Amino acid sequence: LNSERRRAELLQVTHDNQKIYERITAQESEYRRELWEEDWARNEQRRDGITRYPRGGAGKQVNITG
Template structure:
C-alpha cells in the first residue's frame, strides 16, 4: 500500500486536507489531555498523624547529628595531620605484662647467687701446676730462637706493623 496520505472524504488538495486533519487531531489530543475524569478514583487522604511521621523525623535528626559529629572528628584529625609536618604518631607503648615475671626474677637472683659462690670457690682454689719451671724453660727457648735468627726478632714485628698500616 502507498504511503501517501489517503483522506477519508474526497478532497481537492490532498496536501491541504492532510494539514487540516493533523491540526484537528492535535486539537482533539490537547482537549483530551486537559479533560478531568468524571469519577473520582483517588482514595481517601490518610490521617494527618500518619502523613507526618514524627519518629522518622527524630531518627533522621539523630543520624544527621551523628554524621556531623563524625565529620568534626575527621576534620580535627585531618587538621592534626596537616599541622604535624610528617611526624610519625603510630608508636605503640605497651607495658610488658608477663604472668611469670616474678618467677623469672627469682630464678635470675638464684643464678646470680650461685655464680658468686662458684667464683669464690674458683678464686680460693690453688693451681696444681708448677709454673716456675715452665717459665724458665720458655726463657731458654726464647734465647735459643734469638741466637739462631738471621735478623733481630723485634725488627720483624715492626716491619709487619708498617706493612699492615699501608706502607708508611
C-alpha cells in the same frame, strides 16, 4: 606472676654464680711462674741461636761469612 618467676630465676642464677666464684677463688694456681720464666728464657736462647738476625740489633744486619 611472670615477674616473680623471673626474679626467682635471677636470684637462683646469682646464687649459683656466687658459689662458682667461691670455688674458683679457693683453688690454688697450678702454674709455677718460675718454671714458666725458665722455659721462656730457654726458648729465647734457642730462637736467638737459629735466627739470622739476633735480638737486640734492631735494624742492624749481621755479616755472615761462609
